[in-house]
Amino acid sequence: MKKLLIIALVLATTAGFSQDRERKQEMQQKMKQEKQDFTPQQRADLKTKRLALHLDLTAAQQEEIKKLHLEMANERAEKSAKFQKNSEQTGYYQKTNARLEMRKDYQDKMKTILTESQYNAWKENMKRGKKNKSSFNRNKKQ
Numbered sequence: 001m002k003k004l005l006i007i008a009l010v011l012a013t014t015a016g017f018s019q020d021r022e023r024k025q026e027m028q029q030k031m032k033q034e035k036q037d038f039t040p041q042q043r044a045d046l047k048t049k050r051l052a053l054h055l056d057l058t059a060a061q062q063e064e065i066k067k068l069h070l071e072m073a074n075e076r077a078e079k080s081a082k083f084q085k086n087s088e089q090t091g092y093y094q095k096t097n098a099r100l101e102m103r104k105d106y107q108d109k110m111k112t113i114l115t116e117s118q119y120n121a122w123k124e125n126m127k128r129g130k131k132n133k134s135s136f137n138r139n140k141k142q
Contacts, residue, residue, distance in 0.1 A: 043069070044073045048069050055121055065113055068110070072106060
């Protein structure tokens with residue numbers, strides 16, 4: 001009788017975790033869809049506000065970063081539209097090189113806008129985000 005009770009308990013627990021995982025995946029897909037519906041202006045605003053909260057930015061820094069984020073969001077939207085129009089695939093090297101150059105320009109501009117301590121905190125946050133993203137993707141594949 002005890003063994004039967006233990007088996008039933010294990011099965012109920014497993015079923016509960018399985019349902020939680022499915023709900024979590026549905027929520028992530030819904031959030032991803034909602035995030036894609038943002039305009040470049042909205043993306044720039046949200047990203048700037050997150051940074052302002054995290055790095056304690058001044059009003060002048062917020063304005064400069066907002067302009068930078070808006071510029072980057074517009075550029076990203078243009079590239080996305082261009083990619084969807086073109087059926088030709090550009091080479092992996094070209095795409096990767098362009099993305100890395102864009103990232104380097106962004107990093108250089110952030111360095112000029114932020115103070116040294118803010119810049120170091122931003123870099124640390126970027127590393128942490130990259131680490132969390134890679135571990136999330138690893139867990140997602142399993």
